[in-house]
Amino acid sequence: MLVGIIGKPNTGKSTFFNAATLMNVPMANYPFTTIQPNYGVAYLRRDCVCRRLDVKDNPVNSVCVNGVRLIPVKLVDVAGLVPGAAQGRGLGNKFLDDLRQADALIHVVDASGSTDEEGRVCEAGSHDPIKDVEFVEEEFNLWLKQIVLKDWQRVARTVEAGAGKLTSMLAQRLSGLAVGEQIIQEAIVNLELNAGKPTLWSEEQIYRFIDYLRRRSKPTLIAANKCDLPIAEKNIAKLKECGRIVIPCASEAELILRRAAEKGLIDYIPGDKGFKIRPSANLTVEQKRVLDYVESKVLAKWGSTGVQQAINAAYFELLNSIVVYPVEDESKLSDKRGNVLPDAKVVKKGTTAKDLAYIIHTDLGDTFLYAVDAVTGVRLGADHVLEDGQVVKIVAAGKRG
Ligand SMILES: Nc1nc2c(ncn2[C@@H]2O[C@H](COP(=O)(O)OP(=O)(O)OP(=O)(O)O)[C@@H](O)[C@H]2O)c(=O)[nH]1
Ligand SMILES: [Mg+2]
Incomplete structure (x- = not known):
């Protein structure tokens, strides 16, 4: 299974990716820092059965830290998407090809509203992140539509002449996208479409069909990022009303904690509610200031940085x-x-x-x-x-x- 990170430019996708994988891909405060996809290994966090069974384990394919099992899973970070990508704006939507194999998506949204719809820095709070949720899903649909509708007339005529079955012809086309015949069949039944007469499908029916395929084949949750910025709070409350799983997230804070733990400065397991500064740490004034910021703006307020919670939710909730x-x-x-x-x-x-x-x-x-x-x-x-x-x-x- 593979989880992809999607979103408009400059929302913190690569920061989320680096925090989750401890890799070092470029991050910067301007759009289109990422162009080529970055693949990495993140970890799922689960209470290990070793505690319940009272045994000392020796994990081979995973890690166990104080009864917490960290299990490797794959993550991919891609370029940002802007409105009109399907018509070639920004980097276009070709890179959505990099998400073909993803089984679920984490949509990283700038919940602080401090980047405009193209990812350019703007006054904090001046952009409504709900608009980003909508347009990113819309662009994804348009991309999917191009794939489904390629050769649509020929496919429809073949089906109507009795020389082929719509579900299997579409399943073949969409096989690289992890959209199987079963999902296509389910969409046709639930949307009451006429599988024998695809030429009669209206534009609206086609769109609803595509939207259904996206939601089933690329279930998505929202990582409401930059929650350390005060303005994010009211946007997160609004985002939570939009009927999707929304996880408040501070990718940069998670990256700080994981790097500090890697250096042996603090004890912190990804997803923990807090951290402990090691007596041997000898923190500089700056390091102390940064950790205080993470403690007060993120952990005390939101309970965790949300990065681990988002990865867990992608696997355990979206992918069951x-x-x-x-x-x-x-x-x-x-x-x-x-x-x-x-x-x-x-x-x-x-x-x-x-x-x-x-x-x-x-x-x-x-x-x-x-x-x-x-x-x-x-x-x-x-x-x-x-x-x-x-x-x-x-x-x-x-x-x-
Ligand atoms: N305040 C705050 N800033 C963040 C957080 N996460 C990321 N950022 C900042 O957001 C900016 C963009 O981060 P990137 O990770 O490069 O964003 P991206 O979405 O990968 O951007 P593109 O690759 O250009 O699409 C950087 O300046 C980060 O420091 C966060 O949790 N809080
Ligand atoms: Mg990036």
Whole structure:
């Protein structure tokens, strides 16, 4: 699974990306700092089952810090989008191609209203961020529409001549966008469209169809960024009324905390409500001032910087993920080398024991016999739907013991 960061220029997308991945891509207070996409690894934060099971773990694919499991996930940061991008304004919308593979989007909005619709610096509070939510979604739709409508007449005629099925023809076209036949079919049914007569679809019906595909295939949440600036508060209250998940966010504050933690100055796990300055830190006056700012303007006010919450919400709320812990030795809860709870796997809710076997390895799926809940010892059949936090051993032919 991949999550993409979208938004107009200069809202803090790359700052969010750097804070989440601890990478160092360019950030600056003017539009179009980013042109090429940046790919990186961020972490999901989850209470680790090690505490509940009272074991000392040795994670291999992830990290466990004081009972908090940090699980790697992929993130991509792209160029900013301006109104009219579909007609080639700004950098156009070609770079939306970089978001094709994304399963969900984090829309980074400048909640302080201190950048205009093209991302140029303006007086704080003078721009309404709701407008950004609307136009970015609109531009995304227009881009999607260009893809769907390419060759529309030919597709429609083929369907109407009985020589092809609309859902499969569109699914083929949209396969690179993670839009499957099932979503297309669902859109047609829910919007009461005539799948046999696409030439009769009105402009409005086509638009609603596209909008439906976007919302289902690229579910989006809003990271209301720059919440450290006082003016953001009333905009965040307004944004929360627009029917989307809205997470107040201070990307720059998160970046400061993560870099300070990396240098050993503070104890801070991404997503924490606060931080502790280490006795050995010897902070400069400037470092102290910056940390005080983060404490008073962000943590005390909003409870966290929001960056970790946004990444978690993208995976756990938009994508309905759960975390399961596959093990090979159910008595020791370990892999073959004795690493306790080595892997935390992010899978979709509804994943069965057999699906998990396939996710781990095709051979394991092909030779799957049954699974075992390593904590209770209960045997699980192929169709058993896994639970969040479940520790599972897969038993496959030839792989017993
Ligand atoms: N006050 C405040 N400023 C922020 C925050 N996050 C980012 N910024 C500032 O916003 C400006 C733009 O940051 P970038 O991360 O380069 O923004 P971007 O959206 O990637 O911009 P483009 O790549 O040009 O589209 C920089 O001056 C950042 O310091 C924040 O949480 N609070
Ligand atoms: Mg950028």
